[in-house]
Amino acid sequence: MVAFDEISSALDRLREAHYWLHQMERNYHFADQFRWSLNSFLKALKEVRPILDQELQHKEGFKAWKEPIYQTLRDNKLLVSLQKNRDVVVHQRRLRLRSSGAIGLYQGGLRFGVGLPIDPDHDSDTAILAAVAAGDPFGLMTPDEDTIPCVRRFWRLPEYEEEIVQLCSMAWLAIGGLMSEVIKWLSGEIIEFNLTCRLSDDEMMFRLYNRDALAQRLAPSMPRHFRECSMKPVS
Known part of the structure; x- marks a missing residue:
């Protein structure tokens, strides 16, 4: 599909975040591995939008089309909070969990x-x-x-009472929703990203x-x- 080819790197980074989300599940009882997986998830998810912008920077109409959707994501308190936690890691400090x-x-x-x-x-x-x-x-x-x-x-x-993997899942679905909208804008195809593959809480x-x-x-x-x-x- 042409739409997938145009945003292949952004989709790959979304898939990478998906991989690290599952690694968080699998390493839930192993402290270091869980933290490393969380760090990698936050990094991959944060990079989706910049890569998408780079891939579509010359696409006519993209800049104007994306603005209201990007504003919704900028207003998403969870995404903003997770991005700040990623910035903590970038500045060579450990996440406080x-x-x-x-x-x-x-x-x-x-x-x-x-x-x-x-x-x-x-x-x-x-x-x-x-x-x-x-x-x-x-x-x-x-x-x-x-x-x-x-x-x-x-x-x-520290700033949330909700469980971390659940929060990360919500953030991934928000960015997945963005990618669905981009694919629909590029090709008219309706592709939904979901996490039905996740483990149960138990x-x-x-x-x-x-x-x-x-x-x-x-x-x-x-x-x-x-x-x-x-x-x-x-x-």
Whole structure:
């Protein structure tokens, strides 16, 4: 399709952001990998519009046509906020993320759990190992064929209460909407970008653990930070 050829680089960058969004889902319980994926997502998404402008800069009528749509995006507080967070990374600082969760037992959902702050620099494995090493106050290791030890995690940006991947999905759909409008303007074709491929919240937020595997990891040589991880309940 000619329209796709004209904006191929911008579409490629949108696809790249889509890839990093899924990497955030897959690495949700691994702190460094999650943060790196978020950084890459923000970078790719921010670059879509400048690349689009470059590709269509000589297209007759594009500058006037795009202005009301671009103004809508400039008024989108979420996009503006995520762009500012990307600028933080560009200036060689780490994103400040908030991380919380629950450690407990899974049975088709969270059957029992205690809310805890989870250090944003620690993997979810660190949190559950610390809980077990601290005397297993939640009974995670008690043999039970019906339940599975689990961590349910939740990532946030400091300025939002909503979960990060959900916010990034909303931002991606907003830029996807822009690309849909551009394709329609160029060719008359109606192409909708969606995220029906996303994991469910439970698939993303829950990490399940085998009791025998946990016991094996609680060897005397276990790193000290597993034992010293904060276990103070969320107030």
